[in-house]
Amino acid sequence: MNCLPCDQKYAIHYLRWMQTRIENLKGLATLRLNDSENDFLAGESMDNWTVIENAFIEMNSGTISDFGSMTKCPSNNAGFKIIDGTGRFAMPAFIDSHTHLVYSNDRSEEFQMRMKGHSYKEIADSGGGILNSSKLMKTSDESELLELLLQRLEKARENGTTAVEIKSGYGLTLETESKMLRVIQKAKSLVPQKLWSTFLGAHALPESFKGNHDAYVKEVCQKMLPFLVDNGLLDFVDIFCEKNYFTPAHLDQLSEAANKFSIPLKAHVNQFSSSGGLQAAIRNEAWSVDHLEFMTDKDHLDLQNAFKSKSSIKKPIPVALPGCSLFLDIPYTEGRKIIDANLPLAIASDCNPGSAPSSNLSLCWSLACHKMKLTPKEGLAALTSNAAYAVGAEKIMGNISVGMQANLILTKPISGIAFMPYAFGENNIERTFIAGR
Ligand SMILES: [Zn+2]
Incomplete structure (x- = not known):
């Protein structure tokens, strides 16, 4: 089978790794995982999200390496691509x-x-x-x-x-x-x-x-x-x-x-x-x-x-x-x-x-x-x-957590996470990151 144009288009685009940090996020949604023996969220635990205000997230070699409040954001930018997340939210993809x-x-x-x-x-x-x-x-x-x-x-x-x-x-x-x-x-x-x-x-x-x-x-x-x-x-x-x-x-x-x-x-x-x-x-x-x-x-x-x-x-x-x-x-x-x-x-x-x-x-x-x-x-x-x-991938993706694959959504400027389902039919996603890219 010969499909060179799409081979090139999709392969070349994702070849390089880079360290990326998104700063000044209005909010970052992460799940509070209990010590439960389950690998899924059941009942009330599905609502267990923490939204960290004024946050950053760091992605390194395809995984999430750090995240939290901007007050704890590392100041060393060497080797990092810095993205300004002002007014935006980050959440798992x-x-x-x-x-x-x-x-x-x-x-x-x-x-x-x-x-x-x-x-x-x-x-x-x-x-x-x-x-x-x-x-x-x-x-x-x-x-x-x-x-x-x-x-x-x-x-x-x-x-x-x-x-x-x-x-x-x-x-x-x-x-x-x-x-x-x-x-x-x-x-x-x-x-x-x-x-x-x-x-x-x-x-x-x-x-x-x-x-x-x-x-x-x-x-x-x-x-x-x-x-x-x-x-x-x-x-x-x-x-x-x-x-x-x-x-x-x-x-x-x-x-x-x-x-x-x-x-x-x-x-x-x-x-x-x-x-x-x-x-x-x-x-x-x-x-x-x-x-x-x-x-x-x-x-x-x-x-x-x-x-x-x-x-x-x-x-x-x-x-x-x-x-x-x-x-x-x-x-x-x-x-x-x-x-x-x-x-x-x-x-x-x-x-x-x-x-x-x-x-x-x-x-x-x-x-x-x-x-x-x-x-x-x-x-x-x-x-x-x-x-x-x-799909049996709960250990590697589905949350913002250190060590997980850096798959996340960066929204457009919005008022809060609830705005996403509230504004039905709109696409309020500005960027999608897959393994930090
Ligand atoms: Zn079907």
Whole structure:
């Protein structure tokens, strides 16, 4: 594959290291971490942010080396690039733990159909939806897909996103799923963001397996998964567990197959109905349970019980996708209820061409506050520290803390952190730093 222009553009830009100090910040948001045994923030602790006024932060060799009040700011500027942060705030950068960023054309045609009154299911039944993206994926050129992905990641970076999980799932054959995952693999070496690749072969049933979900899941587990693992193309597996798509039994089979290779599971569950997907994900020790727009009281209880065990196994952190709720006009995940039950919550964009065509996590932050009734600080925890937990990166990113990767957002001049979700639809991010650059 030949993609020299973007190789150069993205690689050269991030070659040099430098020591950087931002001074005179109006405020710097950092999480007060308790001595709790958990690596996520649950319940009230999601609000545990300290905003240090009149602050500085220092970044050295890609990590945060110092921060605090300007009264303690070192005076030695030798070797440092100094940035004036007057009127601005620094906060941990966003981590997007759930996206579908590899696709060719957008689906704005279907958007028009929906605006004329057709349902998501009607559009899918008429050859639209995921199968439409799948058809396009078969004929898409790999280098074009890569260039489109790089453009989307650049846009996400401008919006403060410094780490991104990206799913396959528009291929639905070994050949095209491999193509999607190779595109993500290639992007990993070209962009400054940390990327994770997720095999979502069980996203929809391909036409060639019409009426036979069991046979397709067998193909996913026995043929596709081993090949993709052999080629080092995935970090996670995922499944769309939903009525008319894949069942809890299919989730069990996928998890069993992934376990053989020690690949962690994520799951799309309870998006349109409560059909046992959540319980299947919990019993299979999924790292995250994503969507959760339709939850019965029993679902909420089962999720709470999953967090009661003291064992050190990874807990299935709930991930809400408010951009999808906005776009499809479906209920929002009951974030307030989940946090009030002393659980953690993460938020991701779900950016994809069919149901959430935006990677703007500032907007998701606004939706989390306006529609899910989170406080601005809870929303920030859901987009940073808890999002890191959803992809197993909580030890290295998601907070402003000495030794963590220097991934942070420098805002434009604003009145306070709450202004970010308050001013919905605006981009108040002036710069995004990734590993101090
Ligand atoms: Zn999704």
